[in-house]
Amino acid sequence: MNIGHASGRSGLPAKTIRYYEDIGLVSPDRGLNGYRDYSDRHVHILRFLQRARALGFSIEECRELLGLYQDKGRASADVKALASAKLAEIDEKIRALGELRATLETLVRHCHGDERPACPIIENLAEQGIPQERPARRRSAA
Amino acid sequence: MNIGHASGRSGLPAKTIRYYEDIGLVSPDRGLNGYRDYSDRHVHILRFLQRARALGFSIEECRELLGLYQDKGRASADVKALASAKLAEIDEKIRALGELRATLETLVRHCHGDERPACPIIENLAEQGIPQERPARRRSAA
DNA sequence: GTTGGTGTTTCCAGCCACTGGAAGGTCAAG
DNA sequence: CTTGACCTTCCAGTGGCTGGAAACACCAAC
Numbered sequence: 001m002n003i004g005h006a007s008g009r010s011g012l013p014a015k016t017i018r019y020y021e022d023i024g025l026v027s028p029d030r031g032l033n034g035y036r037d038y039s040d041r042h043v044h045i046l047r048f049l050q051r052a053r054a055l056g057f058s059i060e061e062c063r064e065l066l067g068l069y070q071d072k073g074r075a076s077a078d079v080k081a082l083a084s085a086k087l088a089e090i091d092e093k094i095r096a097l098g099e100l101r102a103t104l105e106t107l108v109r110h111c112h113g114d115e116r117p118a119c120p121i122i123e124n125l126a127e128q129g130i131p132q133e134r135p136a137r138r139r140s141a142a
Numbered sequence: 143m144n145i146g147h148a149s150g151r152s153g154l155p156a157k158t159i160r161y162y163e164d165i166g167l168v169s170p171d172r173g174l175n176g177y178r179d180y181s182d183r184h185v186h187i188l189r190f191l192q193r194a195r196a197l198g199f200s201i202e203e204c205r206e207l208l209g210l211y212q213d214k215g216r217a218s219a220d221v222k223a224l225a226s227a228k229l230a231e232i233d234e235k236i237r238a239l240g241e242l243r244a245t246l247e248t249l250v251r252h253c254h255g256d257e258r259p260a261c262p263i264i265e266n267l268a269e270q271g272i273p274q275e276r277p278a279r280r281r282s283a284a
Numbered sequence: 285g286t287t288g289g290t291g292t293t294t295c296c297a298g299c300c301a302c303t304g305g306a307a308g309g310t311c312a313a314g
Numbered sequence: 315c316t317t318g319a320c321c322t323t324c325c326a327g328t329g330g331c332t333g334g335a336a337a338c339a340c341c342a343a344c
Contacts, residue, residue, distance in 0.1 A: 004320065014321090015303060023301095033310060035321060044268070051267050056242050059301070069264050076261035080253040083263050087246045090239055097236045100198050104229045111222040119218035121225050122211050125193050126186070146291065156292085157332060165330095175339055177292060201330070 002031075006038040010046035017046060025049060025063060056086055144173075148180040152188035159188060167191060167205065198228055 006028075007014045020026050021036075026045050028036040038046075048069060052062045061082060068074045068082075110120040148170075149156045162168050163178070168187050170178040180188075190211060194204045203224060210216045210224075252262045 002321075013303085016301085018322095019302060033321080035310080047270075048267050051270055053301090055246060055267075065264070065267065068261075069268060072259060074259045074261070074264075075257040076253055076259060076263075077255040077257065079261045079263045080250060080255035083246055083250045083253070087243065087250055090243050090246065094236055094239050094243065097198075097232055097239070101229065101232050101236065104197060104225055104232065108222060108225045108229055111218055111225070113219040113222035115217040115219065117214060117216045117218060119210075119216070119221045121218075121221045122207070122216075125190050125197075125207065126211060128189075128193055144292075155332085158330085160293095161331060175292085177339080195330090 001038045001040075001043070003036050003038070006036075006043055006046060009043045011050045012046055020046070020049065023059065025059075025066065056090060057082075061086070143180045143182075143185070145178050145180070148178075148185050148188060151185045153192045154188055162188070162191065165201065167201075167208065198232060199224075203228070 001009075003014045003017055007017060010017070012020075017026070018036075021028070026042055026049070028038045028042050031037045045066065048066065049062050052065050053059075057065060064082060065079070068079050107121045107124055112118070143151075145156045145159055149159060152159070154162075159168070160178075163170065168184055168191070170180045170184050173179045187208065190208065191204050194207050195201075199207060206224060207221070210221050249263045249266055254260070
């Protein structure tokens with residue numbers, strides 16, 4: 001099966017499938033013409049990756065999951081640990097976004113939204129206290 | 143005021159401040175020694191950017207907000223539109239993450255997490271139905 | 285004056301996970 | 315034989331920084 005078909009069956013763009021080969025996740029055979037040749041097994045793995053990515057796992061985490069998937073002697077505890085860590089990450093993201101949301105919502109609610117320049121949103125951005133007198137290392141939310 | 147001091151007062155790393163100059167957001171004067179020289183006004187703008195970024199606005203949106211901030215004849219409606227769009231984006235992110243969370247949570251809850259290989263998380267990744275028979279364009283959640 | 289340490293400059297490379305596009309080879313249909 | 319869809323490789327770009335190298339500037343101590 002060539003890459004277009006594998007793309008159709010896995011739900012991943014061909015570009016992404018090639019990329020996954022580049023980084024050593026899925027390596028198909030090659031036909032006489034140089035075309036990649038995917039087996040059902042490969043497609044199965046591609047689907048596995050598609051779903052793991054859709055659940056928010058990073059590429060490196062997907063690599064681990066794939067290793068566990070192919071390890072018949074795996075401990076389900078190892079899989080659960082990965083998933084639990086991801087769950088905690090997601091919870092943290094939701095929490096952080098919730099904070100942003102609350103702030104933004106308050107600002108939007110208080111803005112008249114007319115043709116006059118007065119605007120509590122701009123004022124908040126401009127006038128808030130000095131964030132802290134420290135010299136470096138700051139991470140902001142996305 | 144040199145860049146280290148501006149960094150301290152704005153809460154942005156020096157690297158980031160230089161980057162903002164690179165992309166034309168904040169352009170300080172230069173001293174005789176070639177050092178960047180920031181005024182209180184510059185620092186004010188840097189803080190503005192720091193807060194806008196922390197609220198989730200992209201660099202390009204920050205550029206717009208900065209333009210509006212400096213535009214005495216702005217319409218607050220324009221600011222509100224930006225903020226409302228951002229709010230909607232955040233809501234969508236929260237919703238999508240909530241879905242992921244629910245799925246992951248169910249999987250984690252059903253996994254024994256012991257030394258045996260049987261694992262509903264892996265099974266779910268491996269066995270779910272074909273995502274769809276379409277050839278291209280797929281975006282997954284982060 | 286010299287030493288040393290810290291701060292600053294520029295520039296280049298890398299992160300993540302792709303995505304776009306160019307230039308060319310292959311294949312099946314008409 | 316041509317057309318067009320598909321495939322190949324390779325290089326560059328995305329966003330928003332971050333790390334690091336090499337060189338220059340500054341300041342205090344000796």
